[in-house]
Amino acid sequence: MSRRRDGPVETPLLSVRDLRTRIRTDGGWLHAVDGVSFDVDRGETVCLVGESGSGKSVTCESLTGLVPQPPAEVSADAVEFDGESVIDRSATELRSIRGRRIAHVFQNPQSALDPVYAVGEQVTESIRIHEDVSRSAARGRAVDLLRRVGIPRARERLDSYPHEFSGGMQQRLAIAVALAGDPDLLIADEPTTAVDVTVQARLLDLFRSIVGDGTSILLVTHDLRVVAAVADRVLVMYGGTIVERGPVEAVFGEPSHPYTQALFDSYGETDGPSIDERTARGEIPADGCRFRAECPHAIDECAGGAQPPFHRVSGAAAHAASCVHYGADGDPSPIRENATSPMDSRAERESEGEIAESSSTATPNAEGEPR
Ligand code: SF4
Structure with missing residues (x-):
């Protein structure tokens, strides 16, 4: 678990003020996110906790333009990433930030993996989208990334296809794809929900190592054991808004x-x-x-x-x-x-x-x- 750095106060990596997302439904406007404000510091893990439907996922997806508008409308007093406003960016600009500086990992790893391409090709491609390197250099980096997320026999597994991996390994591959752009912030939405307890423990080790390398994590989960294992700070959500916040030891x-x-x-x-x-x-x-x-x-x-x-x-x-x-x-x-x-x-x-x-x-x- 990382802690905020001692010394002078740094600008937060992510700063969100009064984020609101409403979604038009047949029954009228659903206020999915209703005035949410929080910061994520550099090298910090912040956990968004709450029941299904409390607004955790929509909060994360609203930050980088992943919520389709329409039917949704997203507004905020401020969403600043590394000191720059991102709430008023175009869809193209947000796409460029997403993946390169802010990467998402979802509960279902299949959403990040293309079944028709070998995993090495997918990780290599992600590296080359974000960095001007040769194919062979990117392939070498892909091997390092697969090793980093704990894929055994990484070099030979580059030529395997996603369906040849177990669910836990697919989630590791999805994290490898997310890390390919060397992001500053990893937004992970229930990444450990669909895996068993052994794989979950390995993924939590992986998250701690990612934070140890300087990446910040915004983790959505309803699993309080996961929160206890990795969080620096906790934000408890209910009805689209944050109702309690604080260091994990204090909230728990x-x-x-x-x-x-x-x-x-x-x-x-x-x-x-x-x-x-x-x-x-x-x-x-x-x-x-x-x-x-x-x-x-x-x-x-x-x-x-x-x-x-x-x-x-x-x-x-x-x-x-x-x-x-x-x-x-x-x-x-x-x-x-x-x-x-x-x-x-x-x-x-x-x-x-x-x-x-x-x-x-x-x-x-x-x-x-x-x-
Ligand atoms: S007591 Fe506190 S938590 Fe309960 S309804 Fe009033 S403001 Fe809300």
């Missing part, structure tokens, strides 16, 4: 927003309606605190107007929650009583047989080796 040690507490308490459970279903049922309020309909601590002040402002919630710098009870006139003590670590909560539920035992105890299989 003292979860302070009622939604974060509910998310951590229910970690490992799969029943109950998703945010998508709740949105469709009109259960997520369009104004005031988005979590109001489900919050056990809601009071009159939670209704109307904008999402409550952020208030500092612990001794950790930058640990803040968007909840009225942490304001000057609030009383957060009933909320604080509910603060339990997600890992403690899950372990307790496992020991009581309420949920299946953690997959971290599963017997490793051969996933991750080439077929």
